[in-house]
Amino acid sequence: MVQNKKRPAAKAGAPAEPKRRGRPRAYEPEVALGQALALFRRDGFAATSLDDLSAATGMNRPSLYGAFGDKRELYIKAYQRYREDYGATVVEIFKADLPIRERLRQFYDAALDIYLLGGEGPRGCFTVMTVASDAIVDPEIRAMVLEGFQDLDKAFAWCFRTAVEKGELPKSVDIAVLAQMASATLYSLAIRARAGIPRKQLEAIVKGAVELLCGSKAG
Amino acid sequence: MVQNKKRPAAKAGAPAEPKRRGRPRAYEPEVALGQALALFRRDGFAATSLDDLSAATGMNRPSLYGAFGDKRELYIKAYQRYREDYGATVVEIFKADLPIRERLRQFYDAALDIYLLGGEGPRGCFTVMTVASDAIVDPEIRAMVLEGFQDLDKAFAWCFRTAVEKGELPKSVDIAVLAQMASATLYSLAIRARAGIPRKQLEAIVKGAVELLCGSKAG
DNA sequence: GGGATTTATTGCGAGATGGTACAAAATAAG
DNA sequence: CTTATTTTGTACCATCTCGCAATAAATCCC
Structure with a gap:
């Protein structure tokens, strides 16, 4: 669990620290x-x-x-690190020009990667964990997670809005409701993942959710 | 925070304890x-x-x-006490012969009562809190919460199944998917409630979810 | 080399924590 | 009243907890 101490310069692209003064x-x-x-x-x-x-x-x-x-x-x-790390992944999926169903699928799939992690066991969503803990009484922390919720809702709303604009979804859909339900699906995945439900079942949930959110017509 | 010590007999209906031996x-x-x-x-x-x-x-x-x-x-x-207490409330709502939309609304409303509690602040769902904590590594505890998830999914599935049988929903709906999404909605409410989102907004989420799950035709 | 500067390491201390031993107290039975 | 039984209350232990002071080490600047 200890850090591999590789002193000789970090990454080439890094800002090349201007030599610190004291003991390294x-x-x-x-x-x-x-x-x-x-x-x-x-x-x-x-x-x-x-x-x-x-x-x-x-x-x-x-x-x-x-x-x-x-x-x-x-x-x-x-927590900020968590958000930065995984925010980047999300942005990438949003940048790509994908049909709504595919975009959602990729998004949830990336989320499952985060929630299930590598070897040691499922970890769930750190935001959800924070809310569920005693840390939530801290105003600063609460503000951070609330911001996280809003960001997520907004991101999903953007997804559905562009889908409507591209004609993938009928104009009659309620974008706010779809976004909230998409968020709810994510929370559900986070919780169930941490509870130990295997990935196969979680992927089935994703499938069903995407069908419900986008209408079951196309693949 | 101390118990009010009312010794003189518990409830009349109680099993009337056969006199304990030692110090009371x-x-x-x-x-x-x-x-x-x-x-x-x-x-x-x-x-x-x-x-x-x-x-x-x-x-x-x-x-x-x-x-x-x-x-x-x-x-x-x-935790068992929590489940017993609030399971009773749920059963009552399920016993009543209600249209699906009304049943869901009442169910979510009762859940919000539990999640928001009385005066001191929102508490969320204890099952979700347990999953999000370190207690989840305990196999016995994990088994309990997994059982909770299954019970909830089953209850919602029963709701939608009877709704289909009564002709409230088309036969084409996927009951398992609807149940999972209804569960997800509940988790979302639990998390958001604990994060401090006011009841009005949570009720709006309920409204949107019920619309999406049951189709937006009737009230 | 001799400071100055930054970091590492040791170790302390005041208090909290989960759990328990043991005697005192309160009751019922005999 | 005496004894058996059950619970209470005090005190205690070994351990962990967070945070910090004091000292030692490693590097840069002159």
């Missing part, structure tokens, strides 16, 4: 943040201790503290 | 369990301490332990 860091903040995120996604805020985080990142507690602040700040930064 | 209890287990549930619903498993539970129930820790076992067992019992 033994960790790369971005890597550490990713490892912290993985831990938070598994156990949630309260059940993740600083010792756990320290072990997972390979940083000792004071370094953690110096780099990210206290546990709450680290959680917030990890 | 200073608490009523069912009341205490309800208070523990309220606390778990607010903060989740990890963030709820035995001291918190002790304070909320008015029982000291050894009594808590003696009555319900350790924290995990108490959580499980609280």
Whole structure:
């Protein structure tokens, strides 16, 4: 679980740091943040201790503290990282010029990748986890997740609006309702994924949802 | 937060306990369990301490332990209590002979009552909270929530099946898909409620969902 | 090489946490 | 009244928790 300490320069494309002054860091903040995120996604805020985080990142507690602040700040930064990481994937799918059904399918498929993760077990959606935890009493955190909800609704609304404009869907559909239901489908996938329901079944849910949302006519 | 200690006999209808032997209890287990549930619903498993539970129930820790076992067992019992309590409400709505749209509306409305609770703040769905927490790694707990999901899907499927049989919905609808989407709607309500979205907006979601699920023809 | 600067490491401390031992208290049975 | 039984209340333990101070190490600038 410790960071592979590859000192010799990060990426070629990176901003080529202008040489720091003192003792060099033994960790790369971005890597550490990713490892912290993985831990938070598994156990949630309260059940993740600083010792756990320290072990997972390979940083000792004071370094953690110096780099990210206290546990709450680290959680917030990890959440922002989560959004940035997976927001990028989403944007890509939205950029592509796809029929609505295909776009939705790809979107949900990408979401399942995130929710089911690699080997260690399903993790679900970090936003949902945050809402469901005690962290939700924190106004700043609540504001962040509310923004996440709105973004998602807006993204889906955009999907359906362009589909109507392209004539894929009848003008009579209620875009706001479709968007809300598409969001609901995503939450449902997140929850069921984390509960351990296998991918095959989740994909069946996606299929059914897309049919219902777009009408069952075309493939 | 302490129990009102009303010793003189519980309810008239109760099984009239055959006189216990030793020192009488200073608490009523069912009341205490309800208070523990309220606390778990607010903060989740990890963030709820035995001291918190002790304070909320008015029982000291050894009594808590003696009555319900350790924290995990108490959580499980609280979850079962949650299901029993609100399962009853659901059954009632299902027993009534209602048109599908009205049935769904009443169902979601009852759910919102549970998710938004009385004064102190929205609590969401305890099943969703459990899935989103670290408690989900516990096989017994995971099995319980999976059972909850199945029960819900089955209940909704029954709703739509009878609606088709009564001619309220066309025979062409896919009952399984409708049930899954109805469940998804419920999860969405639970999450959004806990995130602090006001009831008006949640009711608008219900309205839209019912329209989409049942077709927008009748009211 | 000699500071200055930044980071790493050790380790502490005050308090919380889950769980339990043990004696005191309150009741029913004999 | 005495004893058996059950629960309460106090106190305790070992461990974990978060955060920080103090010191050691590694690098850059001069």
